[in-house]
Amino acid sequence: MLKLHDVTKEFRVGAFGGRRVAAVKGVTFEVVPGEVVSLIGESGSGKSTIGRMILGLNPVTSGSITFDGLPVKPGKEYYRRVQGIFQDPFSSFNPVFKADRVFAMIKETYHASVPAPQWAERVEAALRDVRLNPGQVLGKYPHQLSGGQLQRLLIARALLLDIKLLVADEITSMLDASTRIDVLNLLAELKARGLSVLYITHDLSLGNYLAERTVVLRKGGVVEMGPTGSVFGDPLHPYTRELLSAVPRLHEPWDDAVPVETCLYHRKGGSGGLYEATPGHFVACARLETC
Amino acid sequence: MSLQVSELKVYYRTLKGDVRALDGMTFGLRDGEILGLVGESGCGKSTLGKSLIRMDGRMRHVGGTVVLDGRELPIGDDRAMNEVRFREVSLIPQYAMSALNPTRKLRRMITELLRSRGATPDLEELERRMSQVGLPREVLDRYPIELSGGMKQRMVMVISTLLDPSLLIADEVTSALDVSTQKAVARALLGFRESGYVKSMIFVTHDLALTHHIADTIMVMYAGKLAEKAPADVIVKAPRHPYTKLLLDSLPEVGVRYADRRLEGIAGSPPSLLNPPTGCRFRDRCPIAGEQCAEEPPVAELAPDHHVACWKA
Numbered sequence: 001m002l003k004l005h006d007v008t009k010e011f012r013v014g015a016f017g018g019r020r021v022a023a024v025k026g027v028t029f030e031v032v033p034g035e036v037v038s039l040i041g042e043s044g045s046g047k048s049t050i051g052r053m054i055l056g057l058n059p060v061t062s063g064s065i066t067f068d069g070l071p072v073k074p075g076k077e078y079y080r081r082v083q084g085i086f087q088d089p090f091s092s093f094n095p096v097f098k099a100d101r102v103f104a105m106i107k108e109t110y111h112a113s114v115p116a117p118q119w120a121e122r123v124e125a126a127l128r129d130v131r132l133n134p135g136q137v138l139g140k141y142p143h144q145l146s147g148g149q150l151q152r153l154l155i156a157r158a159l160l161l162d163i164k165l166l167v168a169d170e171i172t173s174m175l176d177a178s179t180r181i182d183v184l185n186l187l188a189e190l191k192a193r194g195l196s197v198l199y200i201t202h203d204l205s206l207g208n209y210l211a212e213r214t215v216v217l218r219k220g221g222v223v224e225m226g227p228t229g230s231v232f233g234d235p236l237h238p239y240t241r242e243l244l245s246a247v248p249r250l251h252e253p254w255d256d257a258v259p260v261e262t263c264l265y266h267r268k269g270g271s272g273g274l275y276e277a278t279p280g281h282f283v284a285c286a287r288l289e290t291c
Numbered sequence: 292m293s294l295q296v297s298e299l300k301v302y303y304r305t306l307k308g309d310v311r312a313l314d315g316m317t318f319g320l321r322d323g324e325i326l327g328l329v330g331e332s333g334c335g336k337s338t339l340g341k342s343l344i345r346m347d348g349r350m351r352h353v354g355g356t357v358v359l360d361g362r363e364l365p366i367g368d369d370r371a372m373n374e375v376r377f378r379e380v381s382l383i384p385q386y387a388m389s390a391l392n393p394t395r396k397l398r399r400m401i402t403e404l405l406r407s408r409g410a411t412p413d414l415e416e417l418e419r420r421m422s423q424v425g426l427p428r429e430v431l432d433r434y435p436i437e438l439s440g441g442m443k444q445r446m447v448m449v450i451s452t453l454l455d456p457s458l459l460i461a462d463e464v465t466s467a468l469d470v471s472t473q474k475a476v477a478r479a480l481l482g483f484r485e486s487g488y489v490k491s492m493i494f495v496t497h498d499l500a501l502t503h504h505i506a507d508t509i510m511v512m513y514a515g516k517l518a519e520k521a522p523a524d525v526i527v528k529a530p531r532h533p534y535t536k537l538l539l540d541s542l543p544e545v546g547v548r549y550a551d552r553r554l555e556g557i558a559g560s561p562p563s564l565l566n567p568p569t570g571c572r573f574r575d576r577c578p579i580a581g582e583q584c585a586e587e588p589p590v591a592e593l594a595p596d597h598h599v600a601c602w603k604a
Binding site (some may be wrong): 043128146147180183206210232244251253 | 470531
């Protein structure tokens with residue numbers, strides 16, 4: 001459904017844009033219908049840039065992003081099927097608009113022909129789908145709602161369109177532990193109904209909880225990708241191991257990552273510099289910068 | 292006892308009335324102890340941290356005392372606290388990114404800061420402490436903007452502890468950092484205690500797993516009150532308060548998958564502290580609440596060092 005092929009993004013920096021910084025380097029992956037893919041990386045890994053390019057908010061420098069075979073074209077038709085939700089729910093809303101107005105805008109732009117009573121029913125159904133009580137949230141200003149409620153409102157808003165893909169960029173980072181898991185469970189339920197989710201996060205445990213496939217990014221390039229179980233259960237790249245060892249866990253001591261002396265996959269080839277270790281599980285050369 | 296807080300009440304003044312952010316907190320902190328303070332947003336954990344060092348204009352000290360090393364802190368009096376701040380009690384703020392003066396190179400900023408406190412800058416000691424957290428000495432000749440987030444955070448940590456405070460409050464210091472930086476920062480904090488730069492520490496966070504790794508004792512707060520306080524291992528392995536249990540159950544961990552085990556959040560949301568409900572404040576969300584819970588549960592010491600405020604525990 002969504003395909004990224006050798007996508008690169010360079011930003012111009014410096015006084016007159018003379019210097020170029022590559023934020024994303026040759027990223028290739030795919031999201032199929034009804035699948036949750038988590039995109040994991042630390043600050044500066046390019047994970048959000050990838051999300052923004054898929055949403056058409058930034059153009060790609062080279063390579064291609066296609067959705068159902070067509071290149072990304074920002075516009076009404078594209079946003080009817082692909083929507084994004086971002087980290088800070090408090091800045092995603094216009095503070096002087098009540099929550100209803102958010103839905104009214106969707107109606108005006110996308111469903112102008114739907115009669116009002118029928119639309120009200122649809123809004124209520126969408127709100128119930130995200131387990132919000134319509135009476136409690138409609139007619140309220142954003143500051144009167146909690147972070148978890150606002151994020152769910154945004155998901156409900158996306159559901160009113162015929163979306164196929166949701167780009168969720170760190171949507172639970174600002175939520176409490178108890179609310180966070182509710183939003184994650186909600187995404188999992190929507191997935192069961194055929195929605196694809198690109199879940200961008202720096203929190204490995206959240207990505208692990210939800211996703212079928214995991215893509216680990218470092219400095220703009222893919223270092224490892226594959227089924228979540230094998231990426232987390234049997235991490236091959238030293239960077240993935242290092243990340244996993246840094247995650248604080250409740251019942252285990254913090255262990256130190258074992259440094260890998262020699263590169264296991266040096267020049268073993270494969271497409272895009274990635275080597276297929278087991279079926280579907282790709283790993284990059286550990287010394288990609290030098291070799 | 293290094294720190295003894297008794298019946299501390301701090302309210303926020305608003306047009307609608309008082310928001311009872313801290314409503315009778317009592318706890319102690321031993322010398323060399325690291326206390327992890329956890330709870331949901333709005334439970335009063337940051338208010339507690341702030342009350343011990345500087346109250347902002349909306350906060351009002353309503354009652355209770357704070358005694359540090361045998362001396363009562365004048366927490367309600369902003370001026371009188373000046374003498375204590377930075378020397379006895381120090382803070383690592385949540386947003387280290389914006390805590391440094393952007394117009395000064397770090398060396399000059401630190402020198403000015405220390406002079407303002409009447410201390411002589413000891414650059415050798417400063418460099419030694421910087422190398423302990425993995426910062427090269429060249430950093431001193433840079434502007435804050437030239438440092439990464441993790442470096443700024445570590446720099447702020449070094450600066451806040453330069454005068455060897457007795458109590459250090461670390462307010463959500465790792466929440467904006469990546470996992471690997473988070474680990475380095477947490478380890479640096481432990482190193483500070485070992486080297487004796489700080490005696491005891493209050494580590495405010497919402498991340499229970501991280502707290503478990505660095506704290507000796509964990510205190511769980513709910514709606515301005517203490518819910519449970521016990522040694523870190525006890526909180527994680529044998530919690531008694533239903534809120535602590537639910538909080539632990541909602542934590543996703545590496546290895547837990549939606550397909551295998553569904554985690555559950557805590558239904559409902561914390562009560563408004565403008566007019567907090569009577570009785571146990573967790574009652575409405577508690578799965579085991581009974582009639583007795585209409586009365587406020589006292590904080591009871593169920594086992595040595597294990598304090599719980601619940602009738603059913």
